[in-house]
Amino acid sequence: MAYIEEVKNAEVTLIFGPFAVAEKVPGVTAFQHTPEHQVQRRGASNFGGRGPVAITSDYQGESGSITIEGIEGDRMLAAILSGEDPAQFVVEDPRRRFPIYIISNSYDDDGVTPLVGHYVHYCKFENQPRPVGPDARSYNFQGLWSKVFHGKKVVYEVFDGAATPVTALNLSQTAFQDPEDQTVALAVLRQTQNTKSVKVLKKGTDYTETESTITLTQGLAENERALVIYVV
Known part of the structure; x- marks a missing residue:
């Protein structure tokens, strides 16, 4: 089942290295992910050996994307994704980039009452975003697992x-x-x-x-x- 959030009152927060920093990404117009997706590893220019550690050539993991409109959010995500793992980053088996943890929450029309909260664990993003409009780009990611909470927020x-x-x-x-x-x-x-x-x-x-x-x-x-x- 694919989860897609395109509601007016929604937000995406990324938690990333090298200092376990959390940032709310501006300009997000859509967030989607598919649990237990048949994730296929791609060439070295995309995920390749840089994908999540537990994803091999054929793995029931996560696949998704974040669509951003405007230069502010695009620059922020580009800066986040440009980091590389130093040897001190202690995870199971780090690759070149820091793992990213994704939080997404959507709210009712009042902007306060939570509708759905999403969490995607240990993600790696594709190198290059995909243009989806004059001022919008979509960033694909792969992750290990996710949880969805209806009526809650993360x-x-x-x-x-x-x-x-x-x-x-x-x-x-x-x-x-x-x-x-x-x-x-x-x-x-x-x-x-x-x-x-x-x-x-x-x-x-x-x-x-x-x-x-x-x-x-x-x-x-x-x-x-x-x-x-x-x-x-």
């Missing part, structure tokens, strides 16, 4: 460390727990500040969770921060 929150390491990350909103896998956090990223070191934490090994708190196995020091993605 949010993120940043936590700073301290001289006394911070282990309890108290969420400002009560998180929704996915009944399918009992998961609260969609992703927890740990960053060492003033470096390009970001680690993707694993539930059970690196943290435990409730609807109100993410508890880290190892606390955040003064030079560290954490970014948590969850649903409300």
Whole structure:
């Protein structure tokens, strides 16, 4: 099933390296992704060996695109996609570019009431966007998996460390727990500040969770921060 968002009150936020930064992309006119899509790897000039690590030549993963109108959003996305992975970026098996985590939320006519929240995990984008109009371009991506939440929205929150390491990350909103896998956090990223070191934490090994708190196995020091993605 393909999910397509083209409503007036919608937004797309990208979380990317090298510092686990989140940016809302301006000028997005459409966002779509297809879960369990028959993803085919392409030539070296496109995804090739730069696609998500777990996607081989034939993989049931994610395929999608973001359409942007206007130069502001186009420049932002081009800048994000130009980054390359340094050796310090700690993920399962990084390739040339940083993985990108996508959040998309659409709202009712009041601009507040959430209609649908989307999250796509560990994405890589194609090198070149595709022109789709006089001032619009479409950026294709591949990802590992996604989740869709009707009547909910996907949010993120940043936590700073301290001289006394911070282990309890108290969420400002009560998180929704996915009944399918009992998961609260969609992703927890740990960053060492003033470096390009970001680690993707694993539930059970690196943290435990409730609807109100993410508890880290190892606390955040003064030079560290954490970014948590969850649903409300």
